[in-house]
Every structure is written in C-alpha cells, then in structure tokens.
C-alpha cells in the first residue's frame with residue numbers, strides 16, 4: 001500500500017515536470033525533450049575509437065570533452081514534428097554529415113553563381129536545383145528562436161545565448177507555427193562553407209547590437225546563419241536575405257563562404273568569440289578555426 005502510494009507520487013512528480021505550456025503552439029501538453037541543435041550532430045561529433053570519444057566543448061573559460069547536450073522540456077510532440085518536417089529533416093539529409101561533400105555543397109558547385117556579384121559566391125537559390133530554401137530558412141530561424149525563448153544549460157552549467165526580445169520571439173513563433181510570414185523587420189542569410197569537408201563544429205548562437213539593429217549568428221557543420229532584426233535594416237543586409245517574399249519581390253540568395261577566411265561577406269559576421277563551440281575530437285582545433 002505504502003509502496004503504491006510512493007509510486008503514484010513519483011509518477012505525478014514526473015508527469016508534472018513533463019507537462020507544461022508548449023513554447024510554440026502555447027497549448028498545455030506533455031513536453032518532449034527538445035534539443036537546441038539536432039541530436040544527430042552530437043553523434044557526428046563523437047570520435048569512435050578515441051580514448052574519450054565525446055565532443056570537445058569550449059566556451060570563453062573552459063575546454064573539455066563532454067557528452068552533455070543542450071536539451072530541455074520545451075515543445076509538444078506535434079510541434080517537434082512540425083520543426084522536423086519543415087526544416088530539420090531536409091537539413092540533416094542535405095547538409096554535411098562527414099560522408100563526403102554534402103548534397104547542398106554539390107548542388108551549389110554545379111550551379112552558376114549570380115553574375116552581378118563579383119565574388120562569384122552568391123547564388124539565387126531558386127536557380128539551383130536541389131536547394132529547398134524555405135526549409136533552410138525555417139531551420140535556421142527555428143534554432144535562433146529556440147535559443148531565444150528559453151534558458152539553456154549544458155551539464156548543469158547555464159549557457160547564455162541570444163535574446164531576440166519579446167516582440168521578435170512572438171513574430172518568429174507565429175512564423176514557425178505557420179500562422180504568419182517570416183517577420184518583415186528581419187533578414188536571414190544562409191551561407192554554405194566552401195569546402196568538401198567543412199569543419200565538423202557547432203558554434204551556438206551569439207548576438208550583438210550593431211547600430212540600429214541586432215545581429216545573431218550560428219554555425220553548424222558547414223552551414224552558417226546570420227539573422228538581423230530591427231526596424232530599419234540596411235540595404236546591404238536585406239539584399240542578401242534568403243527569404244522568398246512576394247512583396248517586395250526579392251530573390252532568395254544562398255552564399256558560399258570560405259571556412260575561417262575573412263573574405264566575401266564574412267567581415268560582416270560577428271567579431272566576438274562564440275558563446276559555446278562543440279567540435280569533434282578527431283579534428284585539431286587549429287583546422288576548425
């Protein structure tokens with residue numbers, strides 16, 4: 001009798017921890033263990049056969065190996081599925097996975113860059129077969145939003161990431177929940193690292209204020225994202241936006257950038273150190289810089 005009561009109490013405690021308001025649909029539901037970045041990437045960051053196969057993790061203060069992941073009860077099952085279907089699944093299939101050049105990189109290499117940009121590294125995503133720009137944009141936006149709407153920690157240590165602010169959190173929530181278009185006072189850049197074997201690393205989202213607007217950035221296995229938000233975004237920002245819009249008509253662009261080199265649009269990226277970096281123990285840090 002006593003044991004049965006204890007079991008019920010334990011079960012209730014577990015249930016109350018798992019149940020809550022889903023951050024995306026705002027409904028009360030059983031919440032899933034939601035990852036900030038797809039779990040599959042943690043697996044790829046492991047080095048089988050190494051004495052310590054775990055990914056190397058570094059922030060401003062500490063570098064160590066760790067099997068900790070950024071995960072918490074955040075979304076209901078339906079919303080997890082929505083994020084998966086609208087972005088994550090496509091990115092996992094087409095982004096770099098350590099097994100040769102990614103389909104995304106190969107698609108760009110086989111296509112012609114836009115002639116109006118002398119760098120030869122700017123592509124119209126609509127003109128590149130095999131690129132689903134809507135899914136790339138959705139995936140990037142979902143990572144920035146997830147980073148912003150919750151406090152994240154890894155291995156019990158809090159990791160300060162980005163804050164989009166209440167207004168943009170809500171606008172991106174509505175976009176990600178398919179209730180609204182991509183926020184009109186935001187621009188997102190999608191860039192593919194110009195390498196058949198990009199550094200297998202994850203730079204978690206960081207941001208800074210840049211004059212009148214905020215800019216945020218993250219990298220994940222050969223993909224780099226920049227997100228700009230603010231009421232008056234400069235033309236040099238909006239012209240590279242990857243969002244497909246009807247009004248005003250813009251050509252969604254995808255960009256190639258060289259890993260670690262200060263060229264093309266890279267100087268516009270954030271100069272400061274990332275909040276947290278994960279990389280594979282198989283790769284010396286110098287070659288991932």
Ligand SMILES: [Zn+2]
Nearest residue numbers: 022025076079
């Ligand atoms: Zn939900």
